[in-house]
Amino acid sequence: MKRTRRHSISVIDTTTFSLEDDFYLADLGASDGAEKRQGKTVRPSDPALQEWALAYRNDFLRAMLSHDGRGGEDVDLCPRCNLADHNAVYRCEDCCSSQLVCKECCLETHGRLPLHTIQEWDDRQHYFNKTTLKRLGLRVQLGHHAADWRCPKPVAARSEVVVLHDNGIHMVAFDYCGCERAEPEYLQLLRSRFFPATVRRPQTCATFACLDRLNAFSLKPKTNTFDFYDTLERLTNGAGERPLDRYHMLLRMGREWRHLLLLKRGGRFGYQSNEAENTSLGELAVLCPACPRPGVNLPEKWEDAPSETNYIYSQVFAMDACFQLKRRMVSNEARDPSLGPGFAFMVEAGPYREFLRKSTNKQEMSTCSGLKALDHSNTKFSKGYAATGVGMVVCARHEFVQPTSVGDLQKGERFSNMDYLFASMLRHISQILRKVVSYDIVCQWYKNIFERLTQLPPFLKFVLYRRFTTFVVPKLHILGHIAECRSRFNLDLTSGGGQTDAEGIERAWAAAGGLSGSTKMMGPGARSDMLDAYWSFWNWTKVIGLPAILRQRLDAAKVELQKQLEAFELFSEEQDELVPTWRQMVLELRPTARRRIPMSRNTKARPKPRFDWSSAAREEKQEAEGRASLRVLDVGPVGFLEFAFAIERQQRRLEPKLL
Incomplete structure (x- = not known):
């Protein structure tokens, strides 16, 4: 018999709004002729919006339309220079002022603003046409930043340079410095915050502001580079006239920009002994400031803490795989290597691939019901994909992705993949x-884990002490395990487990899922660099949000502590004689494969009741002869017992799920 599922009921706070608002006045289910109740005046959800629509909408519309014409500018002469032959026909869309000026004044005010959009008034057609500062004659001097910023020996760029900015795509005429000690052209562009797409004879570049926008939009709203570039094209010309195609160059510049941000934020300066090539494995990863790290945030002699309190010096890790972050068979590592292999979160592709190639591809067997990860460990929709997903390790308390703990999965969630990622992460953690x-x-993965770790490559071999390691199942996932797993791997029964649910890695997967639309068609190197950039962004958002979440947890813990203490003391008083025995059992508790946890229930299968089918046949014969026993609600004694046994079997199956 299945339990009836009840709908969740929300308690309505009637002090915040009237029960007679427009929702309740909708008369749902009322007859057509029923009169509506006369109650309080319905308030709009956004009063400011309604006020704007009723009183100010036309004022805003007229003000917008005035910018399509000359507005109040009815003077033909330039108001800045007042010269007779200087007509005021130019204005800038990006400057705060919409004042019309002459060509010379426009160039003078935009000498260092070459990426503003200029409009020219057509007196015969009575509308504005788009033009460019380059068309007006503006040349941008590079390599000189002093007050007298014009170079005495300027070297004109060989052709027009296409510049991608956050307001569109522009054509700019550059003059390089031709002095004796002038820097290379690409460095002169960088000094002026122009990022060149190539080093030799750069013909395309993007502003730092444009790349910042691209990086921000690709990390938070998960906008892909194609949509971003398409937006730049539409900002440049909304009538469908496309500028020169620079999409692939923007892809390259965006990837280089993200990599350089990782290096800069990781303390790489590019000077002697500090070049990018000398970066250590995992050095660029943003680490969790709250997790215990010897020599950083732990007191001296922390390892000598008594057994009653040493749980505070433990780190909780969560492992999992995400099959949404796939990658199709596009390119290969030889053609598209990563810019920072192993620098941050992704493992080095070469050693990882070599280890998997030598690993045996055996089917992992499960002794626990409902583990689909094992059922599909070698067949997780691998056709046509170079990577069927991603495996990862995070700190379970604060959800920080661990250094060199992210790697591709080839055929589902195999132990060989997860062993490598786990050991790669352990390289950065203290052994004690x-x-x-x-x-x-974990109920299947932990078996022989210590032996499997010894079979890893030498650079990954890590001494994992059994007495310092505890294996658990996340609090939500454990509900799908058998009763034995729920007692042996229960986080609630682990010393120091507290309110940690270990499900934080699922929240990380939910946030990263939006990347799959773009990363699945990337090459291996581009995808690896993108995931490194994203997990760095993810960890940084956790850093800045950590004070608020820790304070929130502390406040909640103080309230719950008082409640639980009162309940615990009351319970202990009522069970005073058994408390010493129970306390000793808990203090000596250490779950192992051979030891039963005292808090677990005895779930040994009860003998299945045998049903005598001859009694049922005899009852049917008596009914046919008219000699049947007394029936209640058309159910005979045998049928009643059969129904009771069926209910008992269902109750036995449901009992573990209700624990």
Whole structure:
């Protein structure tokens, strides 16, 4: 018998709004002739919007239309220079002032603003045409930043340079510095915040502001580069006339920009002994400031803490895989290598691939019901994909992605992949630090894990002490495990587990899922660099949000502590005789494969009741002869017992799920 699912009921706070608002006055289910109740005046959800629509909409419309014409500018002469032959027909869309000026004054005010959009008034057609500062004669001097910024020996660029800015795509005429000690052309562009697409004879560049926008939009709203470039084209010309195609160059510049941001924020300066090539594995990863790190945020002699409090010096890790972040068979690592292999979060592709090539591809067997990760560990929709997903390790308490702990999956969630990622992460963790490892299939994965770690490559071999390691299942996933798993791998029964649910990695997957639309068609190197940039952004958002979330958890813990203390003391008083025995059992608790946890229930299968089918046949014969026993609600004694046994079997199956 299945339980009836009840709909969730929200308690309505009637102090915040009237129960007679427009929702309740909709008369749902009322007859057509029923009169509406006369109640309080319905208030709009946005009073300012309604006020604008009723009283000010036309004023805004007229003000907008005035910018399509000359507006109040009815003087033909330039108001800045007042020269007789200087007509005021030019204005800038990006400057705050919409004043019309002459050509010379426009060039003078935009000498260092070459990427503003200029409009020219057509007196015969009575509308504005778009023009460019380059068309008006503006040349941008590079390599000189003093007050007298014109070079005495300027070297004109060989052709027009296409510049991508956050307001569109522009054609700019550059003059390079021709002095004796002049820097190369690409460096002169960089000094003026223009990022060249190539080093030799750059013909395309993007402003730092444009690349900043691209990076921000690709990380937070997950906008792909194609849509961003298409937006720049439409900002340049909304009538469908496309400028020169620079999409592939923007792809290259965006990838280089993200990589340089990682290096800069990781303390790489590009000077001697600090070049990008000398970056250590995982050095550019943003680390969790709250997790225990010896020598950083732990007191001296922390390892000598008593057993009652040493749980505070433990780090909780969560492992999982995401099959949404796939990658199709596009390019290869030889043609598209990563710019920073192993610098941050992604593992080095070469050693990782070599280890997987030598690993045995055996089918992992499951002794726990409902583990689909094992059922599809070698067949997770791999056809046509170079990577069927991504495996990862995070700190379970604060959801920070760990250094060199992210790697591609080839055929589902195999142990060989997860072993490599787990060991790669352990390289950055102290060996004597207590570790709690959470994994949704840990009941199968932890078996022989210590032996499997010894079979990893030498640079990954890590001494994992059994007495410092505890394996658990996340609190939501554990509900799908058998009763034995729910007692042996229960985070609630782990010392220091607290309110950690170990499901934070699922929240990381939910946030990163939007990247799949663009990363699945990338080459291996471009995808690796993109994921490194995203997880760096993810960790940084966690850093700036950590004070608020820790304060929120602390406030909630103080309230719950008082409640739980009162309940615990009351319970202990009522069970005073058994408390010492129970306390000793808990203090000596250490879950192992051979030891039963005292808090677990005895879930041994009860003998299935045998049903005597001969009694049912005899009852049917008696009914046919008219000698049947007394029936209640058309159910005989045998049918009643059969129904009761069926209910009992269903209750036994439901019992573990209700624990």
